[in-house]
Amino acid sequence: MATRRLPPLRSLEAFVRIVRLGSAKAAANELALSPSALSRRVTALEDFVGKKLFLRQHQAMKLTEDGQSLFDAVAPALDELAEKIGTHMGDSRLLRLRLAVMPLFAAQRLVPRMRELRRLYPALHIDMESSSHPVPRLGDTLDAAIILSDGPDPSLHMVQLDQNRVHAIASTELVAMLGDTPDPDLLAKQNFLVHSDMERSFEAWRKAAGLLPRHRPTVDHYDSGPLILEAAAQGLGVAIMHGDHLSRSNDARLAPLYDLEVESPYSYWFVCRPRALENRQVRIFHDWLVNAKL
Structure with a gap:
């Protein structure tokens, strides 16, 4: 039985990043590519599938129906592939969480309690960044995030961490x-x-x-x-x-x-893709964070 050819993985990665980040420029920066190199990867994928995936309008790139269909089919499979490869990389005793968190929350509430987390789970290590719009990258280059939000997103697993004034x-x-x-x-x-x-x-x-x-x-x-x-x-x-x-x-x-009682429209939330909770490092951090009441 003949083996079916697969498209270049780098082209698929570029395609998924553009869709999730909503910008070709942001995707190029994320992948450390020039705009022309990113464009070549997308063109290679379009040539491979024989369909136009984006409508290019000046600096904007809008998904076509074929592009949306391909993204819906491919993105979950790429996420699963990344997870499976991750389990076979490096020291299997280490659990590494890729977390985005707002700087003030990290400095005032999370980092002061990190030694407690480390004592409980010495194998858990956290790569932390303070990107301003992390949600599009969840399930891609991020496992989870702590964000300020004015309400739940039904596509995400969200846990409210506080209610502020x-x-x-x-x-x-x-x-x-x-x-x-x-x-x-x-x-x-x-x-x-x-x-x-x-x-x-x-x-x-x-x-x-x-x-x-x-x-x-x-x-x-x-x-x-x-x-x-x-x-x-x-x-x-x-x-x-x-x-x-x-x-x-x-x-x-x-x-x-002044002494004004003003309820905030925003709260801090822990967010991740629902399937991310199947990963041990995400589940450990999620459960500790909810119980720690930072």
């Missing part, structure tokens, strides 16, 4: 200047520091503080919680963050602004 945080000097009671006209003259992924937190806080649509304070966006805290400590503006970010920072330069 939104606080305004500023330097002690700025807090003293702004007083104990919100003054919308005075607040409208301030600069606010907001995480790029937490815009709704700022909207919730400004409503509670009495800022109207006519009040238009300036807003600087950051993609890093530690940078926001440091900018606030340096007097660059009022940071809109979760309350425990301040209490865990132990930074005497910072203080809460």
